[in-house]
Amino acid sequence: MMLLIHSDMNFIHNLGPAAEFFIYDSIKIFILLIILTHLMSLLRFYLPIEKVRDFLAKHNFYVLDYLLATIFGAITPFCSCSSIPLFIGFLEVGIPLGVTFAFLITSPLVNEVAIALLIGIFGWKVTALYILAGILIGVLGGVILGRLKMEKYVEEFVWKIKSDKIKKAEKQKMSFKKEMLLVSSEAFAITRKVALYVLLGVALGALIHGYVPEEFFEKYFDGAGIFGVPIAVILGVPVYANASGVIPIIQSLVEKGIPLGTALAFMMAIVGLSLPEALILKKVLKWPLLGTFFGVVVLGMITIGYLFNLLPK
Amino acid sequence: MTDIKVQVLGLGCAKCKSLYELVKGVASKFDPSIEVEYVTDITRIAELGVMSTPVFAVNGQVVTAGRIPKENEIHDALNSL
Numbered sequence: 001m002m003l004l005i006h007s008d009m010n011f012i013h014n015l016g017p018a019a020e021f022f023i024y025d026s027i028k029i030f031i032l033l034i035i036l037t038h039l040m041s042l043l044r045f046y047l048p049i050e051k052v053r054d055f056l057a058k059h060n061f062y063v064l065d066y067l068l069a070t071i072f073g074a075i076t077p078f079c080s081c082s083s084i085p086l087f088i089g090f091l092e093v094g095i096p097l098g099v100t101f102a103f104l105i106t107s108p109l110v111n112e113v114a115i116a117l118l119i120g121i122f123g124w125k126v127t128a129l130y131i132l133a134g135i136l137i138g139v140l141g142g143v144i145l146g147r148l149k150m151e152k153y154v155e156e157f158v159w160k161i162k163s164d165k166i167k168k169a170e171k172q173k174m175s176f177k178k179e180m181l182l183v184s185s186e187a188f189a190i191t192r193k194v195a196l197y198v199l200l201g202v203a204l205g206a207l208i209h210g211y212v213p214e215e216f217f218e219k220y221f222d223g224a225g226i227f228g229v230p231i232a233v234i235l236g237v238p239v240y241a242n243a244s245g246v247i248p249i250i251q252s253l254v255e256k257g258i259p260l261g262t263a264l265a266f267m268m269a270i271v272g273l274s275l276p277e278a279l280i281l282k283k284v285l286k287w288p289l290l291g292t293f294f295g296v297v298v299l300g301m302i303t304i305g306y307l308f309n310l311l312p313k
Numbered sequence: 314m315t316d317i318k319v320q321v322l323g324l325g326c327a328k329c330k331s332l333y334e335l336v337k338g339v340a341s342k343f344d345p346s347i348e349v350e351y352v353t354d355i356t357r358i359a360e361l362g363v364m365s366t367p368v369f370a371v372n373g374q375v376v377t378a379g380r381i382p383k384e385n386e387i388h389d390a391l392n393s394l
Contacts, residue, residue, distance in 0.1 A: 049364050049379075082365045082379065084324060084355055089364035161359045186380065280324065283355060 098146015236269025265305025
């Protein structure tokens with residue numbers, strides 16, 4: 001009985017900080033989400049993916065191509081169901097395989113939803129480092145995959161596709177106000193789509209914040225020692241979730257003792273690689289290339305995880 | 314009016330299916346004889362030259378790609394023919 005009363009007291013005592021954490025973080029994240037989705041939708045309105053592709057196809061800046069591809073990947077919204085038309089569309093206009101992969105690697109890792117959540121939860125410094133890491137993995141992964149000359153492991157039918165010049169229905173001249181309304185409705189659509197995941201993620205994060213004892217995870221991760229990062233990445237790959245739900249939970253894990261690099265590597269593995277994505281890509285890639293793609297990205301994430309862990313706290 | 318060719322193209326993701334249902338609904342209200350084709354073949358999607366799905370196309374012309382249009386946009390696209 002005493003124990004029961006004691007745990008009840010504890011529950012109530014911890015409810016305050018958990019609720020405060022939940023309300024404060026949710027408001028902050030939604031304000032950031034609305035601002036960032038508007039900025040990115042505006043950018044996309046004036047710089048659609050077709051223009052990006054044509055720019056990459058026309059210019060040849062060697063290594064800089066990979067960097068540009070990752071930056072474009074970061075500003076393009078990514079949905080794993082779009083990865084195949086993108087992949088084919090890039091190769092078809094003569095963009096090298098490695099540059100195409102650079103785009104495909106960074107696109108799911110860096111996007112406005114992840115950035116809004118990272119700024120809101122971890123602050124500017126970690127966000128900047130994360131974006132840099134996402135771009136670095138894309139560039140290095142793309143360069144390596146390009147050097148391996150694996151074109152023969154792309155399904156043959158891909159090389160044969162010759163698309164028509166995109167036949168876009170006549171776009172009615174829109175007034176500036178109408179354009180902005182369209183941009184804004186796109187931005188709100190993205191925010192609405194992730195809203196539930198954000199709230200769930202923040203709620204779970206708040207519960208961990210309020211109820212899991214300090215340094216709780218540290219005990220377990222100390223056991224993993226130097227293998228903490230690779231274990232986190234390998235555990236993260238089969239999990240399929242988007243950044244919106246994962247980041248708030250990751251923050252609470254860091255707060256309770258998981259090293260930042262290990263936690264971010266885990267998160268990158270969850271949002272950047274997934275089994276459903278592998279199954280979709282299997283339609284255009286043969287096993288050796290699909291396996292190498294996953295292998296290179298996993299190695300990149302592990303390296304980034306170690307580097308983050310070396311950062312002074 | 315039956316020569317209108319309405320297509321929804323996608324690789325079977327949730328967004329593509331909901332667009333297909335939406336377009337079917339709007340089209341049947343507009344003209345019950347219109348048939349909406351749901352294309353999931355990668356080659357045909359790629360041949361259309363689009364790089365984001367789902368795609369809503371009328372008579373082989375892409376109206377929207379990568380997003381789910383509003384009902385009135387679908388209606389306007391059918392109406393403008």
